[in-house]
Amino acid sequence: MRYPLFLFVFVFVIPPFAVHALLTGKAVIDSKPVASTTLSATPEHTHHWRVAAVR
């Protein structure tokens, strides 16, 4: 396995998808990122990673 093979995934699959998701609101930047300590202390995040639905 040589690395250039993975260029396809990391250059031509993931970035366009990521940009597309950002532009269509499938990804958002939370204005107040949750600090790691806060995250683990929040009951909502204590048991799992699912956070409030954005769409």
Place this chain on the structure above:
Amino acid sequence: MSSSSSPAAEASGTHQYWSVDSAPAKLTQPLSIWAAPAVLALFTGVSVLLLLMVNVVPEFASVFPNRDIVFSPYSGTHSVPLRIFIVSFYIAFAVVVGAGALKRAKFLGELIVTYALLCGAFDLINILAYRSLGLLYSLDVVEILSGLIGFFVFSLKLLDHGSMPARVTVPERRLARRAGWFPLLVALAGAIGTSVAVDSLDLPLISDLRNVALLGGTGPGVFLFLPALFFILYVWGTVQALLRPPGHFAPPVTVIVPAHNEAHVIARTLAAIDGAAEKYDGTVRVIVLNNNSTDDTVAVAERSLATLAHATGRVLDVPTPGKAVALNRGVDEIETEFMIRIDADTQVLPDAIARAMRHFSAPATGVVGGVPLPPGTGPFDRSRLLEVLLKHGYYQVAYGAIDGIVGVPGMFAAYRTEAVRQAGGFVQGMNGEDTDVSLRIGEMGYRIVGDPGVQYVSEVPATYHHLREQRMRWFRSVYHVSARNRSYLDDWRPSLRGKVILPFMLLNSARRAMTVPLVIFGAMHLGLSLDPTTPLTGQAVLAVLLGAPALMGVIAALANGHVKAVLYLPEYVLFRLVRAYLTLESVLSIAFDSEQRPAR
């Protein structure tokens, strides 16, 4: 030469389709008709177990609250837990594939470790992005990406572990590289812009699509991305063709016709070549390459050649079995600067030769292909029509816009003879010798042209057995060609075919192999009703079944003037499912001997 299933099955009066090229020795293994059903059964069992684990077993459910093997924060929910799907398929495939226990375990181990590393890295990046920027992705987007990564990893590991032709040195570049990357990037940006613009339209239809249908809630934006990309490239390619019409060019050309037991059709094929020669201003010489025929191919061909009015020809005996053997013998005999290969079961339309040869007025043109129309009389012909309009009348034009055409089908292909010789001729002992030679010619810097106006009628299998033989051969070829020319994929040269088109074809091949399991998985996920937060599984399964290609099939039919072909869409959707099943069988038929075999 045509080839097929159990020869006995064809004892019903039609010709035999099985030949030495049907299953190249050392690279393939006999495949039981029960192998694919075994994969599907095992896959069903494994996936049910994994689904139950993450949904019902409290210890796992608490670790995987997204009801899939996902480790980072995402918003929303998914339609189908694709990571569980991918892992289940890996396990089922590795258990059934014909290899020793140790090799199967190693194959499975590498599949899962590579997939876990890629998904893990992806999750880690998302965790970091969330903590540092607050960037949060929707889970369904991440699931789709996980599926694409899973498809790609499967094909790469199959290349590594399956018996493949050995890597060979690729020929040197002879012409300057053309700028294919720029139009690709522009088209990518255009596709993103188009799909985002449609997605943001405030129309009730768009809202419905976004919420309840097509890819289970990812909305028309994601659904439209690939169709928009190909449409932009198709328009670009068509405009290029209109702006740069090839001039009149009619040099002498030699047509080689490899023939193995083609007595039933060779007369029609030669008559069609004569008809095309009548419309061609240059001289046309024909060489029928009799390849180990046991029927009356030679006698029928000699009689037919004697009646030709506009072309001259002869029969050359090539006793060693193998289409590529015959083709290379034919190339040795050619004295003209240009050559055409035509399958013995293919009838060119009257202006095919004249139209194809015009493209060689450009000195950089190396290969020209066209559209293989079905005869229209068989059970699969209607579906095949939509398939060829999409693949050869639409995708080829789109790929041509970025100088990214990989394969020109050997049914009819015109070549600059010297380019074929520089590329090393036609490879023997593997599937896809036509794709191999055109790929290498393209990577030498010659332009490959796909002209939808160059048309010919080519045989379509009339039985399921024949279809199975044909498709297993075709679907293996992407792996054989990629393995042999692996340098294009994994060295550092900026090869658009090697870094984008071939990887996309490999990903797509794995996607096709997993389509039937995905339909089963979606139906099961829906039936088990394990996750009340994912109400869109049914729509997601429907989207996989119909998919973007169905939409593009309609565009391709209309763009090529075959309006009636739109009516064949329901048949084509079913045909695609059969094709997907045959892709699964095809990858199962790849041998698992670790030693790489040199293709000659």
